[in-house]
Amino acid sequence: xxxxxxxxxxxxxxxxxxxxxxxxxxxxxxxxxxxxxxxxxxxxxxxxxxxxxxxxxxxxxxxxxxxxxxxxxxxxxxxxxxxxxxxxxxxxxxxxxxxxxxxxxxxxxxxxxxxxxxxxxxxxxxxxxxxxxxxxxxxxxxxxxxxxxxxxxxxxxxxxxxxxxxxxxxxxxxxxxxxxxxxxxxxxxxxxxxxxxxxxxxxxxxxxxxxxxxxxxxxxxxxxxxxxxxxxxxxxxxxxxxxxxxxxxxxxxxxxxxxxxxxxxxxxxxxxxxxxxxxxxxxxxxxxxxxxxxxxxxxxxxxxxxxxxxxxxxxxxxxxxxxxxxxxxxxxxxxxxxxxxxxxxxxxxxxxxxxxxxxxxxxxxxxxxxxxxxxxxxxxxxxxxxxxxxxxxxxxxxxxxxxxxxxxxxxxxxxxxxxxxxxxxxxxxxxxxxxxxxxxxxxxxxxxxxxxxxxxxxxxxxxxxxxxxxxxxxxxxxxxxxxxxxxxxxxxxxxxxxxxxxxxxxxxxxxxxxxxxxxxxxxxxxxxxxxxxxxxxxxxxxxxxxxxxxxxxxxxxx
Amino acid sequence: xxxxxxxxxxxxxxxxxxxxxxxxxxxxxxxxxxxxxxxxxxxxxxxxxxxxxxxxxxxxxxxxxxxxxxxxxxxxxxxxxxxxxxxxxxxxxxxxxxxxxxxxxxxxxxxxxxxxxxxxxxxxxxxxxxxxxxxxxxxxxxxxxxxxxxxxxxxxxxxxxxxxxxxxxxxxxxxxxxxxxxx
Numbered sequence: 001x002x003x004x005x006x007x008x009x010x011x012x013x014x015x016x017x018x019x020x021x022x023x024x025x026x027x028x029x030x031x032x033x034x035x036x037x038x039x040x041x042x043x044x045x046x047x048x049x050x051x052x053x054x055x056x057x058x059x060x061x062x063x064x065x066x067x068x069x070x071x072x073x074x075x076x077x078x079x080x081x082x083x084x085x086x087x088x089x090x091x092x093x094x095x096x097x098x099x100x101x102x103x104x105x106x107x108x109x110x111x112x113x114x115x116x117x118x119x120x121x122x123x124x125x126x127x128x129x130x131x132x133x134x135x136x137x138x139x140x141x142x143x144x145x146x147x148x149x150x151x152x153x154x155x156x157x158x159x160x161x162x163x164x165x166x167x168x169x170x171x172x173x174x175x176x177x178x179x180x181x182x183x184x185x186x187x188x189x190x191x192x193x194x195x196x197x198x199x200x201x202x203x204x205x206x207x208x209x210x211x212x213x214x215x216x217x218x219x220x221x222x223x224x225x226x227x228x229x230x231x232x233x234x235x236x237x238x239x240x241x242x243x244x245x246x247x248x249x250x251x252x253x254x255x256x257x258x259x260x261x262x263x264x265x266x267x268x269x270x271x272x273x274x275x276x277x278x279x280x281x282x283x284x285x286x287x288x289x290x291x292x293x294x295x296x297x298x299x300x301x302x303x304x305x306x307x308x309x310x311x312x313x314x315x316x317x318x319x320x321x322x323x324x325x326x327x328x329x330x331x332x333x334x335x336x337x338x339x340x341x342x343x344x345x346x347x348x349x350x351x352x353x354x355x356x357x358x359x360x361x362x363x364x365x366x367x368x369x370x371x372x373x374x375x376x377x378x379x380x381x382x383x384x385x386x387x388x389x390x391x392x393x394x395x396x397x398x399x400x401x402x403x404x405x406x407x408x409x410x411x412x413x414x415x416x417x418x419x420x421x422x423x424x425x426x427x428x429x430x431x432x433x434x435x436x437x438x439x440x441x442x443x444x445x446x447x448x449x450x451x452x453x454x455x456x457x458x459x460x461x462x463x464x465x466x467x468x469x470x471x472x473x474x475x476x477x478x479x480x481x482x483x484x485x486x487x488x489x490x491x492x493x494x495x496x497x498x499x500x501x502x503x504x505x506x507x508x509x510x511x512x513x514x515x516x517x518x519x520x521x522x523x524x525x526x527x528x529x530x531x532x533x534x535x536x537x538x539x540x541x542x543x544x545x546x547x548x549x550x551x552x553x554x555x556x557x558x
Numbered sequence: 559x560x561x562x563x564x565x566x567x568x569x570x571x572x573x574x575x576x577x578x579x580x581x582x583x584x585x586x587x588x589x590x591x592x593x594x595x596x597x598x599x600x601x602x603x604x605x606x607x608x609x610x611x612x613x614x615x616x617x618x619x620x621x622x623x624x625x626x627x628x629x630x631x632x633x634x635x636x637x638x639x640x641x642x643x644x645x646x647x648x649x650x651x652x653x654x655x656x657x658x659x660x661x662x663x664x665x666x667x668x669x670x671x672x673x674x675x676x677x678x679x680x681x682x683x684x685x686x687x688x689x690x691x692x693x694x695x696x697x698x699x700x701x702x703x704x705x706x707x708x709x710x711x712x713x714x715x716x717x718x719x720x721x722x723x724x725x726x727x728x729x730x731x732x733x734x735x736x737x738x739x740x741x
Contacts, residue, residue, distance in 0.1 A: 302701050302702060303575045303577060303578060303701070304577070305701075305702040306577075306578060306581055306701050306702035306703060307577045307578075307580065307581050308702070309702045309703070309704065309705070310581040310584055310585060310705055311584075313704065313705040313706075314584055314585075314588075314705065317705075323593075323596060326596075326600065326604075329603075329604050330603075333603065333604075350602065350603055353599060353602060353603060354603065356599070357596075357599045357600075357603060360592065360595060360596055360599065361596065363592060364592040364593065364596055367592055421575075425574065425575075425576070425622075
């Protein structure tokens with residue numbers, strides 16, 4: 001008896017140890033799970049719960065300590081978006097103790113819990129219910145965000161007029177925008193999956209595009225802003241601006257490429273048209289420049305011709321009306337009195353006047369001769385002048401586009417000569433500061449046209465300033481591979497706001513200007529690989545135009 | 559001669575080109591001091607009247623830009639020694655062109671006659687008449703001009719100036735007289 005009692009006691013001790021052990025294990029498990037867990041008996045009394053449950057449901061400690069499931073529910077429900085609905089479900093479940101149940105609980109503060117509930121059994125007998133709650137708020141948020149992003153991407157691919165494409169390492173389409181499918185008549189972008197550029201474009205485009213993509217995959221360097229002409233297999237062609245980048249896996253490995261090609265056909269066509277128009281404009285300006293030279297030549301020749309005309313008429317009139325014819329009358333008079341010439345000259349009233357008259361006549365005839373000579377000289381000079389003007393005009397007008405070896409200083413002198421009349425008339429002093437510069441190979445008339453323009457502008461600027469000491473300085477210098485021709489005047493100057501506009505087509509401050517001169521000059525300078533710049537310290541402070549031209553050292557001819 | 563000396567033979571040349579002024583002077587105001595003296599002696603010696611055309615003698619003044627020309631016309635008019643006429647060049651860079659100058663000149667002197675000289679048609683005739691209107695005090699001379707043509711214009715227009723001027727004076731006198739008898 002004693003023995004059995006001790007044995008029993010030992011066994012009880014052993015079992016109690018086992019139970020305690022098992023309980024502690026359950027407890028630890030209960031507390032280590034991330035789910036909130038509540039266990040109730042069949043009467044709705046709380047049998048167990050873990051700390052996570054309390055924390056998740058934010059139930060005050062004193063309520064928890066009551067261990068009354070009803071009280072706990074009262075503290076929990078108001079946090080839900082639809083508490084009544086949940087309550088009725090809870091009641092339904094108590095009525096059907098065997099039932100398993102799962103649902104989602106949405107909280108007023110935005111959290112979302114998964115609820116799972118299952119019967120607790122002891123030896124096949126239902127003794128209560130286990131409720132487990134899992135906070136899936138973050139997961140839900142991520143899912144929503146992901147769905148949103150997917151949605152945006154789909155919108156982009158669906159509606160973007162730009163062609164967007166993702167390709168694998170073999171440059172096969174993975175996903176494309178609808179716009180790309182549309183071009184080739186595919187109803188669905190999915191139909192492009194697995195195809196390559198070689199299926200859509202001519203070899204001439206597909207091949208370099210493929211090479212580009214393989215290069216990106218090799219190097220990881222994106223291809224940016226490439227203007228491409230794409231030609232479809234059906235012969236249609238268009239221009240695109242393409243950007244292509246490496247497509248990387250999550251781990252960073254390059255697994256393909258993706259890119260965007262924007263159709264710039266309209267822009268490109270406009271650009272081409274603009275270029276053509278610019279060319280035409282250039283030509284027009286050049287012609288206008290030529291026309292201006294021609295007009296001034298015509299005017300100069302016209303004026304000289306006027307003097308020629310006057311001189312020749314004057315001389316012929318003088319010869320026609322010359323008093324020289326009166327000599328014959330004198331001879332006739334002397335012949336009449338040949339017999340008594342002495343008496344005639346001394347006592348005849350007429351005869352007495354004769355020697356005096358002859359003296360006067362001689363004097364007059366000398367005067368006539370001088371006048372005639374003067375006019376004839378003038379005539380000769382003027383004809384030479386016309387010849388000069390014509391020769392100069394010819395040498396600059398006819399040789400277009402012909403490269404010649406010229407001395408820049410000669411061209412500068414020519415430009416001055418073409419404006420010589422005006423410069424003298426307006427009293428502009430010309431200062432020359434010429435460095436010894438090499439001869440250069442240029443289209444002579446083009447440079448001359450620029451220089452004539454600049455000299456004329458400088459003259460106008462001096463003229464407008466109304467100052468007495470009008471001066472224009474022409475400076476020719478050279479430095480590493482460039483010849484510089486600076487034309488500086490001390491005229492009206494240029495306000496800062498006009499310094500750039502002054503080269504604009506149609507910009508002029510002169511009433512009779514047409515705004516072609518400087519515009520065409522700057523274009524020509526650029527065309528010759530040089531530049532034309534302007535500097536002015538402001539109104540009244542003069543201006544300097546500098547023409548820079550590149551030159552290659554001219555081989556010395558032997 | 560006496561008749562001529564009474565008449566207004568003052569002419570203004572407005573041109574930016576010095577040589578054109580010389581041309582006009584040679585035509586309109588030839589410098590031949592010895593010729594007149596010879597003519598007198600020749601009358602006595604040979605009896606026949608010297609077979610001379612009437613030598614033109616005009617008083618020539620020069621202006622080299624439009625505004626300068628207008629100032630001269632205005633001053634002359636105000637001082638009571640108006641110009642009978644002006645020859646104005648069409649192209650006088652950088653200032654006013656001939657049209658503008660002519661318009662201004664006609665504006666400051668109600669009687670002066672203007673001849674515009676032009677080498678080529680910078681303006682069409684339509685444009686000119688559109689801008690100036692059909693002004694009967696305006697004539698044209700094409701450059702390069704004949705001396706005869708320039709001389710004819712000078713003679714005719716100074717004569718015209720005289721007639722119009724005389725007519726105006728007479729009309730004014732009559733008007734004054736009428737006013738006088740009425741009053």
